Amino acid sequence: MIEIENLKKSYGELRALDGVSLKVEPGETYGLLGHNGAGKSTLAKILTGLLRADAGVVKICGIDAQVDPLEARAKLGYLPEESVLYEELSAREHLALFGDLRRVPRATADARAERLLGFLDLAEAADRPVASYSRGMRRKTAIGVALIGDPEVVLFDEPTGGLDPDGARRFAEVLSELKRRQRTVIIQSHILGLVQKRCDRIGILDHGQLKAQGTLEELRTTADMPSADLEDLFLHLTGREARDAKGLLD
Amino acid sequence: MSEDSPEGPPPAEGSPAPPSPDEQGPAEPAQGAALGAVLRLRLRILRRRYGSPFEAVLLLVVSLLASWLLGKAATKIPTELLSAALSAACLATLGVAIRAGWFLLYRSKELVLLLTQGVERRTLVAARLIELSLGATLLLIPLLAGVRGFHVATVGTEADPFLWLAGLLLGPALAATGLLAACALASLSSGPRRALTVLGVCSLFVLVGVSPGGLQALLLGPLAPGPVLLGLAAGEGRILAPLLIATLALAFSSLALAFRGHEARRDRAAPRTGDRVGSPWLARALRRLLPAPLGALAARDLTLVLRGAAPRAWLILFGLPFALALVPAFAADETIQPWQMRFAVLLLIGIMASASGFLFGVDLPLTRRGCMILERTQPLRGWQVHASRWGCAASYALLLTLGAAIIVARVPRPELALQAGHVLTSGVPLALLVTHHAITFGMRGEAEANPAEASGYPFTGGVVVLGFAFMLAFHWAAAVLYVMVWSGFTRRALVIWERSEVADQPEAAA
Known part of the structure; x- marks a missing residue:
């Protein structure tokens, strides 16, 4: 479970997060949307303990991430926006390393790593260095790294970036499995189709504030747009309009 | 990536192949600007990576230490041993230059950025030669400082300026040789390339363990860098002209050869899908x-x-x-x-x-x-x-x-x-x-x-x-x-x- 209350973070004059509050229950998949610079990455970094909030409370499975960041990290799996990996290590070595760092028993970690490599279609490339991987393969490896510890809370930042349709479909299956295991999942993505289809609730972050949150139907009611899709709702709730690029490159 | 250039369709059978942009000769001012831009980019990257005061202090300390140590030990070290050590150090620098040349020409990630932005391969090779020359010259500084210290201690006079001039020539010569060797290695597919590397390492061990005479000829021959550097410190300037000619020949050869077939070599140098790594x-x-x-x-x-x-x-x-x-x-x-x-x-x-x-x-x-x-x-x-x-x-x-x-x-x-x-x-x-x-x-x-x-x-x-x-x-x-x-x-x-x-x-x- 994730509980965030009145979270604030500023970089000098810039308010990256301005009183954000939200709660995500076990077994729930929460989609977090926002324009570039809306504060999504800052929120992710505070959740993972990479940044410290100026004010507010962040609890992961009841553990205050500001007070005891290491205990909170032990509950959290994180997929960063960029697939940051060691270029010289293979996918199998990554999974073994992070299994150890999360204190997963070796036999369990090895068996889980084999299943993840197989499911993510990395089995054949598992012993090649990451330097030789395509972007999609790197993404799959990073997804494996986030999941190897079977964390209770998982935070995915742009999870399908670089994945081919088959990879994206497999990721969707991973989400189903996480839901079945009652894991708490937050997805930050600009792929609105993924969020609309896979998330139970959606939060829209703009200029550091949570403008709206709820199910798709609740967002439609809030925006008073009963038949709108998520893209229209997102643009409406963040005060943006679709723009015409005609003549842009004249 | 295939060996065919991805930049355009292959020529029709029987028709003469149109010259590549590189072979047509570069549009000089544009490529001159490109060379400047590539060099500025590299300088910025290298300054961020290695341009901390630590590196400067390290180079200074190592140079001073080399000069002082060889000066103190001058009377105890036979000149032949020092010559051999200097030659070995120059060979090690050449090894580094080959490795760096290989990376810079064929494996660096920024190649995608540079080559798709219209930087011609000839320009790329020129930029790499300049960068490697600077790097090799910096690596040679402690070596030259050591030779200077040794000369001052044994002869009692300051080393001849020829020594520093030789350093300016030796760096580019090693860099150009490194580029040519990297180019030759990249012409081979991965199997023969590995076999050649293993053969080279084994030859070195054979020279050290079995044939000390061969090793002596390699490290102490008349053209070996060790004796040449010691001779230059003593004012033997006659070796300078051949060194200058050799440096120019190597530099022109690398500029003239390394850009040809670059795309195919880059493809061969790419890691193969079957390249697995075993944990140490x-x-x-x-x-x-x-x-x-x-x-x-x-x-x-x-x-x-x-x-x-x-x-x-x-x-x-x-x-x-x-x-x-x-x-x-x-x-x-x-x-x-x-x-x-x-x-x-x-x-x-x-x-x-x-x-x-x-x-x-x-x-x-x-x-x-x-x-x-x-x-x-x-x-x-x-x-x-x-x-x-x-x-x-x-x-x-x-x-x-x-x-x-x-x-x-x-x-x-x-x-x-x-x-x-x-x-x-x-x-x-x-x-x-x-x-x-x-x-x-x-x-x-x-x-x-x-x-x-x-x-x-x-x-x-x-x-x-x-x-x-x-x-x-x-x-x-x-x-x-x-x-x-x-x-x-x-x-x-x-x-x-x-x-x-x-x-x-x-x-x-x-």
Whole structure:
């Protein structure tokens, strides 16, 4: 479970997060949307303990991430926006390393790593260095790294970036499995189709504030747009309009 | 990627192939500007990576040290031995140039950026030649400083300016040879290339072990760099003209040849899908033997080093044992007293331990700071990270300490040989505390996200080495002082590390 209350973070004059509050229950998949610079990455970094909030409370499975960041990290799996990996290590070595760092028993970690490599279609490339991987393969490896510890809370930042349709479909299956295991999942993505289809609730972050949150139907009611899709709702709730690029490159 | 150029359709059969943009001859002003832009880009990148004051201080210190050491030992070192060592050092620089040329021409990630932006391959080769020439010349500076020190000590006059001129020519010559060799290697597919590399290494061992005459001809022949450099320092300028001609010939050859078929070579140099990596046995053993997070972190560091993730690591790991050659040099001084010998060897152990600690505590974390987010989002205690790094650094430092003690035990003067036990009992705590300090210093710098702070390490590390080498030369129990003074510093550093923020991801990834 994730509980965030009145979270604030500023970089000098810039308010990256301005009183954000939200709660995500076990077994729930929460989609977090926002324009570039809306504060999504800052929120992710505070959740993972990479940044410290100026004010507010962040609890992961009841553990205050500001007070005891290491205990909170032990509950959290994180997929960063960029697939940051060691270029010289293979996918199998990554999974073994992070299994150890999360204190997963070796036999369990090895068996889980084999299943993840197989499911993510990395089995054949598992012993090649990451330097030789395509972007999609790197993404799959990073997804494996986030999941190897079977964390209770998982935070995915742009999870399908670089994945081919088959990879994206497999990721969707991973989400189903996480839901079945009652894991708490937050997805930050600009792929609105993924969020609309896979998330139970959606939060829209703009200029550091949570403008709206709820199910798709609740967002439609809030925006008073009963038949709108998520893209229209997102643009409406963040005060943006679709723009015409005609003549842009004249 | 196929060998066919992706930049356009292949020519129709029977029709003459249209010349590539490179072969048509470049549009001079545009490519001149491109060359300038590529060089400025590289300079900016290199300045960020290696342009800290630490590198400048390191180059200065190593150069001065080389000059001073060779000057002090001039009367004891036969000229032939020095010539051979200089030639070997130049050959090692050539090896580095080949490796760097290979990377810069065929494997660097920025090639995608440069070549798709209209930078012609001829321009690329020219930029790489200039960059490598500068790098090789910088690497040669300590060598030239050593030759100067030797010449001043043996002849009594300042070295001839020809020596420095030769350095300016030798750097580009090595760089151009490196590019040509990389180009030749990339012409081969991976199987023959590996076979050739293995053959080259085996030949070297055969030369060393079986045919000392062949090795002597290689290192001391009339065209070998060692004798040439010593001759130039003595004012023998006649070799300068052939050196100039050779440098120009090599530079023009590399410019004329290395850009041809670049695309096909780049394709051959790309890692094959079947290239698998096996975990080093030592890393596997560490993972099995140590508790999970410690073993995993140590195995990771070791694997990254062995797979070439940190170029300086190789230099430090393979360079440090050569410093043990100084121990017999100390003993060769007939005036040296046992306590002076003890102090000198302990100082050497301290310096080697400091370098080992610097590698695992400061340099490696700096090298992989782009991946720091991976480590910092794990539930790792500061002491676990500290212990894994300290374990690696201290193990290597202890091995070197043992080596130093063994060498001391075998020196001809019995009263000096008797110091071996003392060197071991004081050297072990010295190696442990110096590496401990380096790791703590590194974690503190990492927590404060200030890579420039690493440049302060030579000073603080030097104080620890000097102070404790001196105290431990009298009694090993002086190591207790370190625990008393630095335990608070360590505790604070670990807490700061655990609770520190990590730089923004794009910045970190850069």
